Amino acid sequence: MDGVHDIPGKRPRSPEDEGMEDAPPTKRSSSHSPPEPSLYSPMPPYNATNNAGDDSDNDPYYQSRTRSRSRTQSPSRSISHHSRSLSPSTPPPSKPTELHYKQTLILRGHKKAVSAVKFSPNGRWIASASADATIKIWDASTGALTYTLEGHLAGINTISWSPDSTILASGSDDKSIRLWDMTTGQAHPVPFIGHHNYVFSIAFSPKGNMLVSGSYDEAIFLWDVRAARVMRSLPAHSDPVGGVDFVRDGTLIVSCANDGLIRVWDTATGQCLRTLVHEDNAPVTSVRFSPNGKYILAWTLDSCIRLWNYVDGKGRCVKTYQGHVNTKYSLAGCFGVYGSPPLQQYAFVASGSEDNSIVVWDVSSKNVLQRLEGHTGVVMGVDTHPNEQAIVSGGLDRTVRVWRYREDAVETVTAHLAAS
Amino acid sequence: MNLALVDPFVLAQDCPEVLTGRLPGSGHSTAIRFSHHGDLLASGRVDGIISIFDIETNGVARKLRGHTRQVQSLSWSATDRYLLSASQDWKCVLWDLKDGSRLRIVRMEAPIFIAELHPKNHMLFVAAVFEDQPVLVDISSEVPVKRTLPTAPKRSQIERDNATEKQAAQDAKQTTTVTVFTPSGEHILAGTNKGWLNIIDTATRQLQYSTRLTNYLIILLRLTPSGRDLLVNSTDRIVRTLHLPDLTDPKLDFENLRLEVEHKFQDLVQKLSWNHVSFSPTGEYVTASTWMNHHIYVWERGQGSLVKILEGPKEELSVVEWHPHRPFVAAVGVDSGRIYLWSILQPQRWSALAPDFAEVEENVEYIEREDEFDIQPLEELHKRRLDQEDEEVDVLTVEPVKDSVDGEEGGGGVKEFTMPILLNVEESDSEDEVVAVGAGQFRRRSPGVGKEWMNDEENGPVASGDEVTRNGTGAAVNGTGTRKRKAG
Numbered sequence: 001m002d003g004v005h006d007i008p009g010k011r012p013r014s015p016e017d018e019g020m021e022d023a024p025p026t027k028r029s030s031s032h033s034p035p036e037p038s039l040y041s042p043m044p045p046y047n048a049t050n051n052a053g054d055d056s057d058n059d060p061y062y063q064s065r066t067r068s069r070s071r072t073q074s075p076s077r078s079i080s081h082h083s084r085s086l087s088p089s090t091p092p093p094s095k096p097t098e099l100h101y102k103q104t105l106i107l108r109g110h111k112k113a114v115s116a117v118k119f120s121p122n123g124r125w126i127a128s129a130s131a132d133a134t135i136k137i138w139d140a141s142t143g144a145l146t147y148t149l150e151g152h153l154a155g156i157n158t159i160s161w162s163p164d165s166t167i168l169a170s171g172s173d174d175k176s177i178r179l180w181d182m183t184t185g186q187a188h189p190v191p192f193i194g195h196h197n198y199v200f201s202i203a204f205s206p207k208g209n210m211l212v213s214g215s216y217d218e219a220i221f222l223w224d225v226r227a228a229r230v231m232r233s234l235p236a237h238s239d240p241v242g243g244v245d246f247v248r249d250g251t252l253i254v255s256c257a258n259d260g261l262i263r264v265w266d267t268a269t270g271q272c273l274r275t276l277v278h279e280d281n282a283p284v285t286s287v288r289f290s291p292n293g294k295y296i297l298a299w300t301l302d303s304c305i306r307l308w309n310y311v312d313g314k315g316r317c318v319k320t321y322q323g324h325v326n327t328k329y330s331l332a333g334c335f336g337v338y339g340s341p342p343l344q345q346y347a348f349v350a351s352g353s354e355d356n357s358i359v360v361w362d363v364s365s366k367n368v369l370q371r372l373e374g375h376t377g378v379v380m381g382v383d384t385h386p387n388e389q390a391i392v393s394g395g396l397d398r399t400v401r402v403w404r405y406r407e408d409a410v411e412t413v414t415a416h417l418a419a420s
Numbered sequence: 421m422n423l424a425l426v427d428p429f430v431l432a433q434d435c436p437e438v439l440t441g442r443l444p445g446s447g448h449s450t451a452i453r454f455s456h457h458g459d460l461l462a463s464g465r466v467d468g469i470i471s472i473f474d475i476e477t478n479g480v481a482r483k484l485r486g487h488t489r490q491v492q493s494l495s496w497s498a499t500d501r502y503l504l505s506a507s508q509d510w511k512c513v514l515w516d517l518k519d520g521s522r523l524r525i526v527r528m529e530a531p532i533f534i535a536e537l538h539p540k541n542h543m544l545f546v547a548a549v550f551e552d553q554p555v556l557v558d559i560s561s562e563v564p565v566k567r568t569l570p571t572a573p574k575r576s577q578i579e580r581d582n583a584t585e586k587q588a589a590q591d592a593k594q595t596t597t598v599t600v601f602t603p604s605g606e607h608i609l610a611g612t613n614k615g616w617l618n619i620i621d622t623a624t625r626q627l628q629y630s631t632r633l634t635n636y637l638i639i640l641l642r643l644t645p646s647g648r649d650l651l652v653n654s655t656d657r658i659v660r661t662l663h664l665p666d667l668t669d670p671k672l673d674f675e676n677l678r679l680e681v682e683h684k685f686q687d688l689v690q691k692l693s694w695n696h697v698s699f700s701p702t703g704e705y706v707t708a709s710t711w712m713n714h715h716i717y718v719w720e721r722g723q724g725s726l727v728k729i730l731e732g733p734k735e736e737l738s739v740v741e742w743h744p745h746r747p748f749v750a751a752v753g754v755d756s757g758r759i760y761l762w763s764i765l766q767p768q769r770w771s772a773l774a775p776d777f778a779e780v781e782e783n784v785e786y787i788e789r790e791d792e793f794d795i796q797p798l799e800e801l802h803k804r805r806l807d808q809e810d811e812e813v814d815v816l817t818v819e820p821v822k823d824s825v826d827g828e829e830g831g832g833g834v835k836e837f838t839m840p841i842l843l844n845v846e847e848s849d850s851e852d853e854v855v856a857v858g859a860g861q862f863r864r865r866s867p868g869v870g871k872e873w874m875n876d877e878e879n880g881p882v883a884s885g886d887e888v889t890r891n892g893t894g895a896a897v898n899g900t901g902t903r904k905r906k907a908g
Contacts, residue, residue, distance in 0.1 A: 162841065179843065188843055207459075208841045209474055209481070224477040225841055231477055248818070250476075251422035266422050268476070272772045273425040290815035293421045307813065311424045314775045319809050335815060347815045364812045 095346060099338055099360055099370040101391055105143040105402035109136055114394030116158050116332065116381040120165040123386045125182070127168055128400045131155035135170055135180065136400075140385065140392075143402065147185040151178055158201045162208040167225075169211055171199030177213055177223070190228040194221055200330070201243045201286070205250045210267070212253050214241030220255050222267070232270045236263060242330055243287040243299075254296050254310075256284035262298050264310055276308050276315045285330035290347075297335070297349060301327050305351055307363070321361045323368050324353035329378055336360075336384035336391070338369070338405075350391060352379030358393050358403075372403055427769055435705055435718060436747045436762040439732055443473050443750075445480055448757025451739055453494040458744040460839070462503055463752075463759060464491020470505055472517065472839070473759075475743075481839060484515050486522050493534040497542035501837040504545055506535035512547060514559060517839050524559040526566075534598055534640075538622075539605045546599045546608050554596040554610055556625060569608065571596045573616045573630035590614075598640055603647035604668045611638025615654060617679070619667065629674040633660060633681065640696065644703035645744075649721075651706060657693040659685040659708055661721060683724040685717075692717075695754075696739045700747075709737040709751055716740055716751060716762070730762050 112131035119126055119140060126138040135149040135156060154173035161168055167188075168180040177192035177199055197217035204211055210231070211223040220234040220241055237257035244255045252273070253265040260281035264274040282302040289296055295318070296308040303326045307319035324331075333351030347363040358372035358379050377396030384391055389405035423431065443461070449471075451464040460481065461473040468487030471480050489508035496503055502523065503515045512535045514524040528549050535547040543560040546569070553568040572591040575583065596618070598611040607628070608620040615634035618627055636656035643650055647667070652660040661683045665672055685706060686692075694708040694717075705727070706719045716730040716737060733753055737760070740751040749762040771777040 163838075164840065167841070167843075190843075205476075207476075207838055209477055224474075224479045226474070226477070226481060226843060227479045228843075229479075231479075247421050249421050252425070264425065266426065266766075268422075269766050271766060271768050273422065273769075274772055275774050277775055292814070292816055292818045295813065295815050307815075309813075317809070318811060318813055320806055337816065345816060363815055366809070 095344070095362075096338060097367065097369070099348070100406055101360070101370055101372055101389075101403040102406040103372070103374050103401055104404045104406075107136075107138050107143050107145075107400040107402070108398065109145060109148075110134070110398045110400075112155065113377070113396040113398060114380060114400055115156060117392045117394035117400055118159050118161055118381075118383050119385050119390075119392060120161045120168075120182075121163055121386055122165040123388060124165065126392050126400065126402070127159050127161065128381075128394050129156035129159045129170055130394075130398075133172070133174075135159060135168065137168075137182070137185070138400065140390070140402070147182075149180050149185065149187065151187045152176070157199060160202045160204050160211070162204050162225075163206055164208060167204075167208070169202055169204065171202040171213055171215075173198045175199060175215075177202060177211070179225070188228075192223055192228050194230050195219065197240075200241060203245045203253075205246050205267070206248060207250060210246075210250070212244045212246060212255075214244040214255055214257075216240040218257070220244060220253070220265075222253070222270070234265055234270055234272075236265075237261060239283070242283070242285040243332075245288050247289045247293040248291070249293065252289075252293070254287050254289060256287040256298055258283040258285075260284060260300075262287055262296060262308065262310075264296070274310050274315055276310060276317075278306065278317060285326075286332045288334065291335055297333075299326060299331055299333070299351065303327060305333070305349060305361075307349075319363065319366055321349055321351075321359075321366055323361070324351055324357070324359040325355045326351075326353065329354060329380060331379070332381045334383050335363075338389070350382045350384060352382050352393060352395060354378045356395070356397075358382055358391070374401055375399065425772075427766070430764065430766050433764050434700070434702075434747050435728060436730065436749045437728075437764050438762065439730070439760060440763040440765065441478070441761045442733075443478060443759040443761065445471060445473075447471065449752045449759050450757065451491050451494050452741050452750055452752055452759060453496060454741055454744055454750070455496045455500040456498060456744060457500055458746065460500065461741075461750060461759075462494045462496070462505075464494055464505055464507070466490045466757060468507055468509065470494070470503070470515070472503075482517060482520055482842060484513075484520055486513050486515075486525070487511065492532055493536075495535060495537040495545070497537050498539055499542075499837045500839075502537070502542040504535055504537045504542075506532040506547060508532075512545065512557070514542070514545075518837070519840075524562075524564065526557055526559060526564045528555070534600075536600050539601055539603055541605065546601060548596045548599040548610070551595050554599045554608075556608070556622070567625055569596070569599070569610070569620055569625055570627045571610070571612055571618070573612070573618060573632070574627040575630075597638055600641050600643060602643060602667055603645060607667045609641050609643070609650065611641050611652065611654075613637045615656075617641075617650075617652070619674070629677055631679050633662075634658070642697060642699055644699050645701065646703070649699065649703040651697055651699055653694050653697040653708070655693070657686055657691060659694055659697050659706060659719075661685075661706060683719070683721060685719045685724070685726075687717075695737065698740055698742045700742050701745050705742075707740050707742060707749060709740040712736060716749065732762075733758070733760055 110130040110132055114128050114130050116129045124140055126140050127135055129135050133152045133155055136145060137147040138145055152172040152174055156170050156172045158171040159168060166182050168182055169177060171177045175195045175197060179188035195215040195217055197215050199213055199215050201214040202211055209225055211225050213221050218237050218240060220236040221230045222232040224231045236255050237259055239258035241255055241257045246253055251267050253267055256262045260277055260283060262276040262284055263272050266273050280302055282300040284298050284300050286299040287296060296310050298306050305321040306317045309316055309318045331352045336348050336350055337345050338348055339346045348360050348369055349363055350358060350360045353359055356375045356377060359368055360370045362369055375395045375397050379393050379395040382393045391403040394400045448466040449463040450466055453462050459475055461475055463471045468489050470484040470491060472482040474481040487507035487509055491505055491507050493506045501517055503517060504512060506512045508531055510528045510531055512526040513522050516523045530549040530552045533548040535545055538544040544558055546556050548554045553571055555566045555568055558565040571594050594612045594614050596610045597613050600609050606622055608622055610618040610620060615636050615638060616630055616632050619629040621628050633652055634654045634656050636654045638652060638654045640653040648664050650662040650664050660681045662679050663682055692713060693711045695711050697708045699706060704721055708717050714732050714734060718728040720727045735756060736754040737751040738754045742749050747764055751760050771779045
């Protein structure tokens with residue numbers, strides 16, 4: 001893999017692009033070489049003006065199609081915010097009550113809103129998908145642009161890494177799913193064709209042999225990755241499917257839809273094993289298994305994220321995380337860990353918000369540990385690094401931002417402008 | 421992780437019930453074997469190609485090309501990374517599934533009945549060959565070291581003293597037809613053409629024990645994962661099961677050991693003979709495919725009774741294999757070479773489709789809760805509910821998975837092997853007998869096409885020096901049809 005230094009032919013290289021970043025695009029070693037001054041211009045602290053333009057919210061394409069839920073909600077219901085109950089229970093003394101993530105990188109380059117960001121499982125790369133129909137692969141430590149993957153005909157909603165980090169899959173509004181070879185930066189010649197409408201969410205199985213996809217056409221397909229064929233179609237929902245995920249051993253799939261249902265499926269038989277529904281019936285836009293697979297985290301358009309225990313009884317909601325704004329977009333988030341592992345390891349939930357921030361909650365106490373401010377638009381996607389204390393986020397302000405845990409107060413923000 | 425949610429009644433079933441499908445794909449399969457984890461199935465074919473099927477996707481995960489004749493037996497290493505195949509081209513090949521390469525090629529002096537990898541050392545295997553002594557082959561170096569194993573049964577001192585010349589000559593003429601390792605790898609069980617069962621020590625290669633089970637040839641020996649139950653198929657149309665003592669026990673006295681046959685399974689009415697036999701994962705059931713018959717017989721060992729006859733396709737079945745931990749059986753059709761699968765059908769539980777559904781046997785009168793329709797202020801309700809969410813949740817700790825199969829070796833620090841996902845397997849999957857040449861027009865594929873690799877043997881490590889000449893003659897015999905040679 002290290003020998004691959006050729007630039008994929010698809011990548012547009014305008015002359016000024018060449019001038020901007022001569023060597024780094026293919027620089028993939030994680031050596032922390034000092035950044036070249038021309039490359040990384042120091043940026044003022046993060047609420048600086050973003051001259052790239054903040055008009056993403058007015059982007060007609062994005063508004064109308066990409067992941068904005070058309071389901072009309074009575075405003076009264078969605079606004080009826082349950083007053084946040086920050087229980088004053090004091091956490092155990094050793095447990096940190098706040099986190100100190102600081103912005104370290106701003107990655108610019110996408111021409112439209114960023115819809116999803118993901119660290120690769122080996123922690124080496126960041127993939128960001130955008131409504132501009134491209135995926136960009138960045139070096140996770142330096143922020144250098146490695147690849148720009150072009151091939152989709154419409155905006156991309158979702159991306160998923162294969163477990164060995166060699167393949168990236170992407171689902172798009174052009175109804176197809178594509179695989180990208182990370183060793184070459186080339187697209188796999190056979191796209192996955194089968195969905196009748198926008199592909200909203202995809203997830204690789206833990207072995208990488210299967211891919212599950214949820215679509216606006218209300219169907220969930222289970223794909224044989226090797227043969228690029230539909231193995232099984234799950235008669236899932238009666239509304240667009242918002243999110244899908246595999247459990248850690250691959251035996252279960254969870255899906256959610258605008259009809260407010262969360263369903264758990266048996267991968268081997270394709271049968272529904274459990275249905276979770278909250279009585280408000282708010283559209284569920286995104287769903288994830290916990291790292292140990294015992295809980296399901298679900299985002300709903302009533303500005304709540306709920307943690308479900310799906311095993312006990314008929315399944316019950318054990319935690320509700322509030323404090324972010326989510327009434328319109330399909331926001332995504334993730335689990336992360338803090339504390340000093342392995343003795344003191346605690347879990348947090350991080351999510352984007354429509355108030356341009358990223359909110360981090362403690363899983364058990366539901367307290368907000370930190371709000372990461374910096375984005376100038378809705379934060380669509382958040383992901384945590386598999387083994388470092390880092391968070392990546394992307395949003396409607398077209399930027400991808402990397403946040404790292406820093407105890408010291410020194411804020412060193414480097415912005416990286418790629419192929420603008 | 422799905423076990424907590426699956427219907428317990430379904431989980432309680434441990435015997436497959438109905439034909440649920442067949443593996444797709446081309447080729448006439450002759451030998452199949454499940455991997456130890458049960459996610460892969462190796463299938464050796466008439467044309468010498470081995471397909472590795474992914475049981476989860478029902479698709480081909482990898483193809484291994486290297487044999488020129490029908491594949492006779494397959495054996496997985498403990499990590500499922502290596503696969504040993506024996507073929508009628510007199511060769512055994514050890515494959516590395518990480519890249520599909522041929523790690524070792526061992527040429528035998530005769531056709532091979534069965535070759536089995538040592539359960540703990542994938543660089544050691546035992547093979548039973550046609551009309552010759554069985555061999556223990558050490559392939560840790562490039563040049564294989566073959567050591568012959570004894571066949572002539574071990575007689576007691578009295579028998580040896582009274583032995584006539586005729587008996588000695590008969591003993592010397594015996595050949596071993598099947599060899600298997602015990603799960604510990606310390607012993608080899610061997611069956612002979614005169615119905616003797618021999619127990620051979622792997623380290624010393626000395627016969628420890630012999631007993632005569634039948635007067636007929638022993639076709640196959642199978643062991644349960646525990647190694648304490650033995651299944652014997654022989655040409656006298658009786659399937660026998662035996663309890664074995666713990667052979668690893670150092671205090672075991674082979675001199676006074678007596679093995680008793682536990683059950684004899686046979687069909688007295690039709691006098692069916694059995695093609696192939698296998699144990700269920702726990703050894704609770706015994707399955708056998710029958711000669712000139714379409715059924716798979718399933719006996720249960722507690723009572724020794726026939727519990728089920730699996731109806732199948734309309735053809736005779738040869739190899740029948742049981743999944744290592746699920747009620748799931750695969751068998752190969754003799755005529756078509758297709759791989760059929762039997763399993764349990766799970767009905768959809770309607771109660772899973774909505775949280776307030778419940779499956780009831782009879783009508784239940786609904787009893788209203790006292791406060792069910794009370795009107796309460798919404799805000800308060802929400803607040804109360806949120807306050808109730810005060811339990812500690814652990815989303816990180818992974819509970820160790822209890823797996824009946826991996827339980828013994830699990831936690832041994834062996835890094836689990838997962839085969840890389842190949843995206844272009846199916847492109848090469850055009851070995852179907854019939855190829856389309858135009859709209860609605862088909863013709864049979866010419867026999868030599870797609871076998872060009874046979875002619876450039878130098879790609880793989882070659883074991884013996886006579887490889888090249890032998891290969892030349894083999895190709896001449898094989899090449900009955902048009903043969904395309906690779907240019908250059």
